[in-house]
Amino acid sequence: MRIGLLTEGGYPYVSGDAGLWCDRLVRGLEQHEFDIYALSRGERQEDEGWVSLPPQVNRVLTAPMWSAEDDGVVYGRRARRRFAEAYGELAATLAAGGVEGAESVEGVEQAPTAEADRFANALYGLAELARDEGGLVGALRSETAVRALERACRAPGARQAAREARVPDLLAVAGHLERALRPLSLDWYEDDGLGAVDLCHAASGGPAALPGLLARHFCGTPLLVTEYGVRLRTHYLAETEASPAVRTLLAAFHGRLAAETYRRAALVTPGNTHARRWQERCGADREKLRTVYPGMDASRFTEVGESAECADPDTLVWVGRIEPAKDLISLLHAFADIRKEEPKTRLRIIGTPAGSEGAAYLGHCRALAAQLFPDEADGLHAVGDNPVSFEEIGGPEVPGVADAYAAGAVTVLSSVVEGFPIGLVEAMFCARATVSTDVGAVVEVIGGTGLVVPPRNPRALAEACVSLLRDPERRERLGAAARARALELFTVEQNITAFHSIYLEIVSSTPVRRVVLDGTGEPLPFAAPAESHVPGRWTCHATRLVARGGPTWASGPAPTSLTATEGAAG
Secondary structure, three states, X not given: OEEEEEXXXXXXXXXXXXXXXXXXXXXXXXXXXXXXXXXXXXXXXXXHOEOOOOOXXXXXXXXXXXXXXXXXXXXXXXXXXXXXXXHHHHHHHHHEOOOOOOEEXXXXXXXXHHHHHHHHHHHHHHHHHHHHHOOOHHHHOOXXXXXXXXXXXXXXXXXXXXXXXXXXXXXXXXXXXXXXXHHHHOOOOOOOOHHHOOEEEEOOOHHHOHHHHHHHHHHOOXXXXXXXXXXXXXXXXXXXXXXXXXXXXXXXHHHHHHHHHHHHOOEEEEOOHHHHHHHHHOOOOHHHEOOOOOOEOOHHHHHHHHOOOOOOOOEEEEEEEEOHHHOHHHHHHHHHHHHHHOOOOEEEEEEEEOHXXXXXXXXHHHHHHHHHOOOEOOOOOOOOEOOEEEEOOOOOOOOXXXXXXXXXXXXXEOOOOOOOOHHHHHHHHOOOEEEEEOOOOHHHHHOOOOEEEOOOOHHHHHXXXXXXXXXXXXXXXXXXXHHHHHHHHOEHHHHHHHXXXXXXXXXXXXXXXXXXEOOOOOEOOOOOOHHHHOOOOOOOOOOEEEEOOOOHHHOOEOOOOOEOOEEOOO
């Protein structure tokens, strides 16, 4: 089958989110064809280029989410009226107050069916206008858009926070909506684009799923949405410095978009139960949910995982990206209590800071470590040594990730915020006993093969670590059980097998029904035989191919060639 893989800020770019699992998925499903539709997040990401692509990738189409030139489209009076009505409806659904019977997610009311339909009609109305007129960029930046937002916020029944919006707030919201709605102006939704694929697979929610919604609307292409981190939750964590009015309106937009995505998707595959709960509270139907854990390469941890004993029994190891959410401060205070019980214990913090904020946080941690643990010396003439070390992977002592986990007997995770804990799974592959905080999907991942304590509780963290340091047999039992669990649930092979089955399930239950037209524009019966789905140049008809539900004016000659860069007709 032919898959349209939709990404935002990730694959096929060298840097970005979800790039690794997308690459493994595409390479693992070599029997299928893939068209990549990628939204980039920045000029730097585009300059870094793409990863090497396997031969089953037919073509790659990209579009920047970080900039958009004015399309130069000048609307006539009728088009201006259509835009004002559709955008006004969209704004009204964002500013509208809570409705009796609506559920709430982090303070954002989830719309009942009527409100959800109203948002959807406005969204698809804007998409149809963009298709008819050639773009929306100029209109979304116009004074008309800002005035529509203002009217919605001043209307009776608007949310209290929305009624308090001032001109700078309205401009900020309008700017965010213009960026978020840029996919509506793309030319990806024709019969030689997403209309030619059998299935759209969005690698995340939010902007990545929006082209899939439009492909379903215009062409009837089924949509699969995978979320290893819920974009709505990410928005709540990121938008902390904006005014209450801006936060309220943007949260409403992202909540409405998430609900529409879950409602229209054929299936939704959360990466863990934590993400699944968020999706259910945002309106996802439980019958559509299939949990698929991320697939990780276990081979590079085999040597460490199967080694009888290669760890220092008196060393604790923390591995990850250094940032405030990892709460290394609590870990250092916990280590002070551990040293009181086990004076020979050492702590190795192995990782790199995440941006400027991470670098500042690392400096704070270093200063705290120097204050809590003055350099110690075995004698008068020995050089002092701090029991806490800060290291990076790639150095002479820690050349690789597996070597980082091999450096200690117990791996510690001290985070206060966590999605799917990749580092914890890596420690499990290495057969390490673990002590983790109860955040995100930690309990689901560890499954009883490690110790779990409350977050921001240094005393509980210290007690758990001491209990494992004093019991090597228990460490060995937990480590062996953790490795067995990780090999069963979190490998690349299980991930690829799960998605292969899901692809077949969706295509068999919701196939794209295409109508082939002859030279006079009439439907041509039996024009798409079964072998037309097999890769190869089978026929060369002078016919037109239209996805059922798509407009006939957009149809054109069926493509007949297959190249590595431009792709093939499905």
